[in-house]
Amino acid sequence: MSSKTIKLLAENLQKELHTLNQNSFKVHQKDLQKKNEAMLAYKKLQLLRAGKTLDNETASVLAKxxxxxxxxxxxxxxxxxxxxVEKKGAHNRLDHHHLDTMIVxxxxxxxYHELLERYNPGLTASKDNHVKKTANRVGLEIPE
Incomplete structure (x- = not known):
């Protein structure tokens, strides 16, 4: 195998890894946002239960x-x-096959995950969202 082929495979692998990295990063960022929103609501509730007033300054400090x-x-x-790519003898069939297999x-x-989500829209949704969609499917509404 030529070094050009190996480098091309390495670039394709890097593109796939970058796409995977971006997708998982978006998921983790959404999870962190949900966690922070829940923690903010919890802290506000703790203050109210302790008998303290939630003035604008305290609310802005908590929000920040x-x-x-x-x-x-x-x-x-x-x-x-x-x-x-750099090592000697990198142009053998085994290295080419490994890179090609990783890309595929x-x-x-x-x-697969894109198709799974497309054809099963509620699969990765939260439990509450799934219940709400199921109720809507049969003509019911979930009370707030």
Whole structure:
């Protein structure tokens, strides 16, 4: 195999890993936002139960403390691919096959999850959302 082929495979692998990284980052960011919103509501409730008033200053301090901080997308570590590309004898069929297999696996997993979500829309939804959609399907409404 030529070094061009190996480098092209490495670039394709990097693209797939970057896409996977972005998708999982979005999920983790949404989870963190939900957690912070729940913690903010809990802290406000604790203050009210303790008999303290929730003035604007206290509310803004709590909101600032539990606001969703901007997370930075972590970089994809490609050192293992660099090692394959740089090492002597990297142009054998086994390294080519390994890179090709990783690319196919990652892209297949990504497409599988996209199709799974598309054809089963409530699958990854929260339990409350799932119950609400199920009730709507049969013509009922969930009370607030």
């Amino acid at each position: 403390k539990y606001s969703t901080t901007e997370l930075k997308l972590p970089a994809v570590d490609m050192s293992f691919v660099d090692h394959i 696996f990652l892209s297949s997993q990504r497409v």
